[in-house]
Amino acid sequence: GQQVMQIPQYQHVQEGEDFTTYCNSSTTLSNIQWYKQRPGGHPVFLIQLVKSGEVKKQKRLTFQFGEAKKNSSLHITATQTTDVGTYFCAGPGASGGSYIPTFGRGTSLIVHP
Amino acid sequence: KAGVTQTPRYLIKTRGQQVTLSCSPISGHRSVSWYQQTPGQGLQFLFEYFSETQRNKGNFPGRFSGRQFSNSRSEMNVSTLELGDSALYLCASSLLMGTSGTVSYEQYFGPGTRLTVT
Numbered sequence: 001g002q003q004v005m006q007i008p009q010y011q012h013v014q015e016g017e018d019f020t021t022y023c024n025s026s027t028t029l030s031n032i033q034w035y036k037q038r039p040g041g042h043p044v045f046l047i048q049l050v051k052s053g054e055v056k057k058q059k060r061l062t063f064q065f066g067e068a069k070k071n072s073s074l075h076i077t078a079t080q081t082t083d084v085g086t087y088f089c090a091g092p093g094a095s096g097g098s099y100i101p102t103f104g105r106g107t108s109l110i111v112h113p
Numbered sequence: 114k115a116g117v118t119q120t121p122r123y124l125i126k127t128r129g130q131q132v133t134l135s136c137s138p139i140s141g142h143r144s145v146s147w148y149q150q151t152p153g154q155g156l157q158f159l160f161e162y163f164s165e166t167q168r169n170k171g172n173f174p175g176r177f178s179g180r181q182f183s184n185s186r187s188e189m190n191v192s193t194l195e196l197g198d199s200a201l202y203l204c205a206s207s208l209l210m211g212t213s214g215t216v217s218y219e220q221y222f223g224p225g226t227r228l229t230v231t
Contacts, residue, residue: 033219035222039225042223045219048219088156092218100169101146101218102158103156105155106156
């Protein structure tokens, strides 16, 4: 079945440094979503990307969807302690056209003040 | 708009028992999905209900079942609990069609039910 791989698993940064997490799929994705889960919390929807090569920005966060729609990235500029959490990507699994969400294992971001 | 609510928030059960978890989606959302989250396996999809019908199902044994009511509220049941069922169970609701006609798969998660099986 479709797999969504995320790297790195963990990332330690000093406050103010940039951060990037990458998501790679074994198959072409029709769309991809990104979620953030704070420690002890639940996943919170950040954004959805649909078009090939799409780039979307939310303040210091930049999301990209690859041209082949098999990879995506989330880049945070000048990290802050409020950015701490695990970032997940999720894509639709293929099952006879049905939508079965497949989440990456996530990248845990630790920001040191 | 009120978010997704889940009850109970914490549960401790003994191996072999059964448990029922409840989820109330965001008003207007007709799709409810359930996930199991563990440190070892991450977020894994259990099943999705839409208009009281199970539409999609993940790779979990038949001990895991669910249902959805006419008001979109959903319940998940796990029978014959095993130690490995200890996890955070998350419910997520979704509005499948956006107002522009674009299909939207974004999901809104509840706070989860932390199940501990001893």
